[in-house]
Amino acid sequence: xxxxxxxxxxxxxxxxxxxxxxxxxxxxxxxxxxxxxxxxxxxxxxxxxxxxxxxxxxxxxxxxxxxxxxxxxxxxxxxxxxxxxxxxxxxxxxxxxxxxxxxxxxxxxxxx
Amino acid sequence: xxxxxxxxxxxxxxxxxxxxxxxxxxxxxxxxxxxxxxxxxxxxxxxxxxxxxxxxxxxxxxxxxxxxxxxxxxxxxxxxxxxxxxxxxxxxxxxxxxxxxxxxxxxxxxxxxxxxxxxxxxx
Numbered sequence: 001x002x003x004x005x006x007x008x009x010x011x012x013x014x015x016x017x018x019x020x021x022x023x024x025x026x027x028x029x030x031x032x033x034x035x036x037x038x039x040x041x042x043x044x045x046x047x048x049x050x051x052x053x054x055x056x057x058x059x060x061x062x063x064x065x066x067x068x069x070x071x072x073x074x075x076x077x078x079x080x081x082x083x084x085x086x087x088x089x090x091x092x093x094x095x096x097x098x099x100x101x102x103x104x105x106x107x108x109x110x111x112x
Numbered sequence: 113x114x115x116x117x118x119x120x121x122x123x124x125x126x127x128x129x130x131x132x133x134x135x136x137x138x139x140x141x142x143x144x145x146x147x148x149x150x151x152x153x154x155x156x157x158x159x160x161x162x163x164x165x166x167x168x169x170x171x172x173x174x175x176x177x178x179x180x181x182x183x184x185x186x187x188x189x190x191x192x193x194x195x196x197x198x199x200x201x202x203x204x205x206x207x208x209x210x211x212x213x214x215x216x217x218x219x220x221x222x223x224x225x226x227x228x229x230x231x232x233x234x235x
Contacts, residue, residue, distance in 0.1 A: 004154075034223070034224075036226075041228075042228055042229075043116070043203050043205070043226030043227050043228050043229050044155070044203075044226045045226070046223045046224065046225060046226075049221070049223060051214075087154070087155070089155070096160060096168040096170075098143050098145060098160040098162055098168065098207070098222060099157050099160055099168060099170070099171070100145075100155075100157060100224065101157070102147075102154040102155040102156075103154055104152075104153065104154040105154060
């Protein structure tokens with residue numbers, strides 16, 4: 001059975017304190033792995049898509065990496081505006097390719 | 113340009129009543145998705161429309177749930193005889209399907225852009 005597990009569930013950081021979020025997945029063939037950011041009361045905002053092991057993508061203070069079993073979202077020198085819930089989703093090759101399976105998310109709070 | 117819009121933003125209904133939730137996708141996006149997000153839970157896939165293909169309804173939790181889409185435009189999610197466990201935020205997303213060849217093979221691109229959601233409360 002396909003599964004997506006995110007850890008930790010919650011993360012509290014001081015401004016400037018870098019950290020990483022983990023997304024581990026078990027799927028029978030990965031078509032793509034997606035990272036989203038979600039602010040309270042809003043829909044998820046697309047961040048990155050990763051397609052193959054070894055791939056990396058960066059955007060401002062965020063960097064996403066992918067291996068065959070997990071993905072990491074690295075937050076470098078975070079600022080309070082980086083506070084949000086970060087969601088990971090996978091698109092298995094066995095599913096219709098519009099269907100994403102989401103993890104439960106990691107809630108990140110960055111304090112000044 | 114305009115993003116995905118959903119209406120209403122909030123809906124409170126009584127158990128047993130029917131509700132309709134509306135989604136306006138980004139213009140030109142061929143694919144449309146409905147998800148459900150319950151308190152403290154991840155997003156749960158409900159249904160996916162792509163062009164004129166038959167929709168993927170594999171995520172609909174029961175036959176009380178149905179959805180329609182008019183061409184590549186508006187979609188409506190209908191929940192009949194609502195139950196308290198239907199209370200959740202219902203999110204709609206749309207995407208532009210594309211693909212290109214890379215050295216690793218054919219890659220499909222369908223970054224999904226989400227609307228703000230409709231918060232449904234069933235009393």
